[in-house]
Amino acid sequence: MSKFFTVEIKPIIAASKQTVNFGGDGLHDVLFDWTSFQIPKGAHRLTSVAVAFRGSNGAVQTAFEFDLHFAKTVDGVAPVTMGTVNDTMTGAPILTNHIIGKSHFEVGDFGNNGWDYIGSAQTGGGAGTSNIPSLVLQGEPDSGDNVGYDTLYIGGEMAAYDDDGFDFVSTVQVATETATNTTAVVVKTTSALTTFAVGDILHDENDQVIGTIKTITDATNLVLEENCASVSAVNKDLYNINPIKITLSFER
């Protein structure tokens, strides 16, 4: 058995929280709230974190500072909320009992970030405040969803910026009101090809569930795996509710 393993996490960011950019209020914002993940039972060393971001409305996701926080249950109780997503970090004092470490990302950790439609970052150079993780993460015994696993939590923090920050705002808009008797979704304004991917779970700007993308036919036509879950009006913006994917690298 390899002494290494990875865990992939796709936190949920509600569509209605993506309609304005993060950090644009000059305050530190919750990027995403505690999201649970499973690791093999016991203590493991986090050696690296890679993060892939969807772009800003069909363009590159600009590099910004952010932090990832790690937590565990205490006596079987999950950490309380970090606060409202895309708002200040109002996590209650009891979180100090749950938090077991963090990873900080500098702008430089995005490397050249030369993507046209996405963004990517990787810990860490180790220079200045660029962080190379070496955290041993260990959950509570019996916290896992299954025998042999423990549950841990990850939450995201956006650094404070004035009028700037991660931007998942979408203007992929409903062109023809969606209908619950068809899998077809017609969009306009911004190309679906540069914004979405097969497997994305789409919600509209009011958090109405649209469905999971089966096929992206072209810039203006999507096919869902099942009939549209909701009727969404013309001009409603559509969002992928998992715009961030985190890959945690562990050594056992």
Add this chain to the structure above:
Amino acid sequence: MGYFSVDVKPTITASTMVAHTTKDVLFDWTSFQVPKGANKLISVSATFRGINGGVQTARKFDLYFAKSIDGVAPVTMGVDNATITAAPITTNHLLGQTHFETGDWGNNGWDYIGTATTGGGAGTSNKPDLVLQGEPESGDNVGYDTLYVAGAAAGGIDFGTSVLTTGIHDVSGLSAATIASLDDGSDGDALATKKFAVGDIIHATGDVILGEILTIDSDASLTFRHDGLNGTPVDLTAWKIQNGAGAAGDLANNDELFNINPIKLTLSFER
């Protein structure tokens, strides 16, 4: 080879909680247990309670590690929130230290707490690579050794709460283990929900023991355990006289309340 982590919650005397000046004792030697033998410290994370209901500002601080010598624990670092007066014999006990820069706090965007993790490794930002080994037979149980950690503040760390009593509380006369009508010292909201957590051990100015928070009833009211669990007083009568010699721990007007464990350390080890 494998890994393990150890959580440590040092005690800081309530009467010494407010702003630390330069090179003060942050907390005195606190023992912890590690599996017997030599283990490598590879990372340290620290969580801090905030300042008066706000974020704990990022500050430099140091953690020191020590062991017993011939079964004798290290002597005191000195008085909390005063200069580090540790006696010369401390050099015999010291095993190493870890330094935190303000940058090790990352963005630290919390509203009510603060967090830091070692370390970039650049400049004076420390990435621990410290093998810690206690004395044989020093552990509390077979298979474990005892080590010690202590903290030193470079200045500015502050655990003031601005949760204060209003009026005199004759604890012996209370009908419940509840301290209510708390304010911020100026008739403002005490905002206890933003400063304390259930399970916190609360002492008042002058180190009067109030005990473990059972419930935070409101921003102005705390109720304390007295059910005998976790070493708490076994009933209301015992709660009233827990400050010793049958005396009630009476509270004066404007006594500030403190959580005596405002820091949690998570030590990451490789073995």
